[in-house]
Amino acid sequence: MNIHERINSLIQEKNLTKREFSKRLRDLEPKLNSTGETPTEKTIYKYLDGSNAIKIELIPYIAEVLQVTEQELFTNDKKSRKKFFQNILKSATNEELQMIKSKLEIKEYENFVVNEPKSEYNNSKSLENEVISLLPYAPKPLLENLKLKLTELKEFNNSI
Template identity: 70%
Template sequence: MDINERINSLIQSKNFTKREFAKRLRDLEPKLKSTGETPTEKTIYKYLDGSNAIKIELIPYIAEALQITEQELFTYDKKSRKKYFENLMRNISTDELEILRERFNLVAYENSSVKEPTNNYNENDELKKEIIELLPYAPKPLLENLKIKLKELKEFNKTI
């Protein structure tokens, strides 16, 4: 997939029209190195249809106009996204880890407990036993949601 095709796909997935995208991009006032000017709407349409090559200096502005990261312009398959996420996790900041905790509704763990999931019963033995005993009373949607969240946590722990 060429970059212009990827951008068009993202425009469509965001429910933008090409005109809305062009306006968003122009509102950011990117300057082309060759002319020092902001690209015209007509030039942006040429980028989108593949007639003109997209200038590298426009990439950050295009990403901002689409409300995505620059990396998302180039990572659209599962393998690329996984590699990007693994690289991101190698140097994760406290703030970024907090965002992930909020996304997965995690309690505040110490870094060591996040990196090494507990597979054996320890101080949480009673809590685990109590949860297991109560599971037969849980409705199916709750169990399905719990299963999804636990799988997400398992994958999250593998990447750290």
């Protein structure tokens, strides 16, 4: 897959139009080394259809617009991704490793709580119905705390 095809694929994955992509790229005001100017919309379209070679100085800007690493613009196969992560982990700082660990914990939490199949609850009475039936017995501070925590979970799920 050529880089322009990969970029077009990522544009589609991100549900962007080529016009939106072009506008976001131009808004970052990348300067071409050859002219010192920001590429025009027409030039960006030529990059996307493969009739013009993409200038190397645009790669970081394109990656930023698509919210991917520069590496992801060139490849997305499993072997290359694995090698990329191995290289990253070799030189990662403690702060970066902690960030990765935190992200993995969130993913694990998401898989456990957010994506857990509801069918597991559907024995004779759903867990939700059972909890609702017990709410009249809960003290007000517990209900307030429960409401706060459920609101936080809702916001977390909406942000994913």
